Amino acid sequence: MKKMLNTLYVTTQGAYLNKEGETVVVNIEKEARLRLPIHTLGSIVCFGQVTCSPFLLGHCAKNDVSISFMTSYGKFLAKVQGPVAGNVLLRREQYRQVDDPLASARLARMFVLGKVTNCRTILGRVARDHADKIDAVRMDETIHQYSRVSRKLLHEEDLDNIRGIEGRAAHEYFNLFDHLIVSQKEDFVFAGRSRRPPLDRVNCLLSFLYSLLYHDARSALETVGLDPAVGFLHRDRPGRLSLALDLMEEFRPVLGDRVALSLINLGQVRKNGFNVTESGAVMMNDDTRKAVLTEYQKRKQVDIEHPFLKEKIPFGMLIFAQAQLLCRYLRGDLDEYPPFVWR
Structure with a gap:
């Protein structure tokens, strides 16, 4: 059975996510508010005006962590992920x-x-x-x-x-x-x-x-x-x-x-x-x-x-x-x- 990993939900408007080493950093008003190791995450879900650095997008794709973007009230907009291993x-x-x-x-x-x-x-x-x-x-x-x-x-x-x-x-x-x-x-x-x-x-x-x-x-x-x-x-x-x-x-x-x-x-x-x-x-x-x-x-x-x-x-x-x-x-x-x- 697959191990259950965490989903990071980011709801604060204006938040910016970037990569530091093997961690995901959530910045609010240019201040780092949260750091999470990439290996503990299964996915990231961003609501509203939340942005991610290109380096983080690539790092998450490489580590099989999907990033989904939603409107502020939850309507799905887009998803970024690495290659899907379909059978x-x-x-x-x-x-x-x-x-x-x-x-x-x-x-x-x-x-x-x-x-x-x-x-x-x-x-x-x-x-x-x-x-x-x-x-x-x-x-x-x-x-x-x-x-x-x-x-x-x-x-x-x-x-x-x-x-x-x-x-x-x-x-x-x-x-x-x-x-x-x-x-x-x-x-x-x-x-x-x-x-x-x-x-x-x-x-x-x-x-x-x-x-x-x-x-x-x-x-x-x-x-x-x-x-x-x-x-x-x-x-x-x-x-x-x-x-x-x-x-x-x-x-x-x-x-x-x-x-x-x-x-x-x-x-x-x-x-x-x-x-x-x-x-x-x-x-x-x-x-x-x-x-x-x-x-x-x-x-x-x-x-x-x-x-x-x-x-x-x-x-x-x-x-x-x-x-x-x-x-x-x-x-x-x-x-x-x-x-x-x-x-």
């Missing part, structure tokens, strides 16, 4: 299966099954822990409905039907999402999913966390030699990493929604940590963004037993483990791709 035979098999509708459906349904099952777990935990604060009857009905959807997915072989099932399940889940917020109810109201741009504080949190997941999914797929742009559930579109979107589906509830809910319900983020632009878009300020990144990194370091591999690994390595299992399935070593199911 041409593995990628050829990936492309063959993508072009086969039945093979695509077999994989797509497992991605959706993982997502639906993990959404059901999120709802079940809230129903158990906060039964006095929610519409328990409606929550139980949705949980039972998700169980029926899971059983149906196991036998579905039409890709369009699978997408339809996923869309309806996601719609019902987000219809209930406001019930999962049990504190700061007046400040964090969720009326539905809004993306580009997010139009409320909850959507701002979700979009930002999903962007982090997208980055991690891409890195995991490239590490194992798969093409992150060619997906099974999400089809080809210029500029979109469809397989990264496929892989992150089963992790949206676990590392996206759950972190967002914890931040709100435990009071780790507050109303005044968000700003509304003239266009109506809601953005986090620097302190809130740092709080989100800190919680996301903490969650990734928590150990969990993988339900298929039966070994303890950090949460942050789960997406890499799933990328490896996807490779094993494509090579024919597994009869089915086993999605990650959170208990």
